[in-house]
Amino acid sequence: MSWIREGELNFFQKLTASVLKEGPIPKHVAFIMDGNRRFAQKNNLEREEGHMQGFNKLAETLRWCKHLNIQEVTVYAFSIENFKRTKDEVEGLMELARQKFVRLLEEMDKLESHGVCIRVLGDLNMLPLDLQQLIAESVVRTRNHNKCFLNVCFAYTSRHEIANAIREMAWGVEKGLIRPSDVSEALLSECLYTNNSPNPDLLIRTSGEVRLSDFLLWQTSHSCVVFQSVLWPEYSFWNFCQAIIEYQLNHSSIQRARELHQERQALAQLEAERACVAQQMQHHGNGKPADTQRQQEALQQYIVCREERVQDFLEALKHKRDSFFKDLCSQVSHA
Structure with missing residues (x-):
């Protein structure tokens, strides 16, 4: 089954989509695609067939997103916790992933025509080398596409991602690219796997489970979260519309919460910068208080220097991550 499913919506779907687009439409939707195994059990199918049906539903859902002008989708494809499943099931999921990324590479012309950028987020070192290489080639070859974005979270959990971001900042301090005082909530966000994406506006979990499962x-601390009872392979256009309506009903309060958080974050950053400058001036001024003008000039200079340090660090981090994918691709070309 193709990653990109062509075709128009039917009349009633088109009419509903037109009505929905009169209200706010989420730019970025995330899915926890839960219920593949229960779908297989319910329909007396092998687990592998349940996972295959789940992938087919993803392709269909991406088509709906396209018609609703949703530019970015993030999916929870494989959790690090899934490695604890039986050996046969894990190997089956790895083989399914191989097949789908091979198919993706075969459909590169279609991906280019639609401008689809594929990002795979997670600790790829946990995966078999040949699958890492397929993923790397898919990421590198679609990197410059910018019309829509599909983020596939594979070998991923959020706690692992946050721990990795902290390690990246520690690496920056160790290399002398940033100072310990540069570490902040905003910088941690820039070190996550998702640093190239805006935070999701809407998170949908299927199958009736009411938890985020890491x-x-x-x-998603300021996202609309919708839990739906339908199993993922049975997910319908109308289920999706229901979730979007839930987002629209809560849009104003979500936006207010986001704006308030941004204001608080900016204020906390400014207070931290003032504290650093005051400490520096006290150290260099033998404990004598500086006048207001000198304090303001020192603050502005500190902010400029900090922003330059942070930018240099983020560029170095991007280079390190890009090199990881390029090195995997070069292994393929020399094989």
């Missing part, structure tokens, strides 16, 4: 915990 998915995008940091990024």
Whole structure:
């Protein structure tokens, strides 16, 4: 089954989509695609067939997103916790992933025509090398596409992602790119796997479970979260519309919460910068208080220097991550 499913909506779907687009439409939707195994059990199918049906539903859902002008989708494809499943099921999921990324590479012309950028987020070192290489080639070859974005969270949990972001900042301090005082909530956000994406506006979990299962915990603190009882392979256009309506009903309060958080974050950053400057001036001024003008000039200079340090660090981090994918691709070309 193709990653990109062509075709128009039917009349009633088109009419509903037109009505929905009169209200606020989420720019970024995340899915916890839960219920594949229960769907297989319910329909007396093998587990592998349940996972296959789940992938087919993803392709269909991406088509709905396209018609609703939703530019970015993030999906929870494989949790690190899933490695604890039986050996046969894990190997089956790895083989399914191989097949789908091979198919994706075969459909590169279609992905280019639609401008689809594929990002795979997670600790890829946990995966078999050949699958890492397929993923890397998919990411590198679609990197410059910018019309819509599909983020596939594979070998991922949010706690692992946050711990990795902290390690990245520690690496920056160790290399002398940033100072310990540069570490902040905003910088941690920039070190997450999702740093290239805005936070999701809407998170949907299917199958009736009402927990996030360690998915995008940091990024969804101000997102609309919708839990739906339908199993993922049975997910319908109308289920999706219901979730979007829930988002629209709560849009104003979500936006207010986001704006308030941004204001508080900016204020906390400014207070931290003032404290650093005051400490520096006290140290260099033998304990004598500085006048207001000198304090303001020192603050502005400190902010400029900090922003330059942070930017240099983020560029170094991007280079390190890009090199990881390029190195995997070069292994394929030399094989």
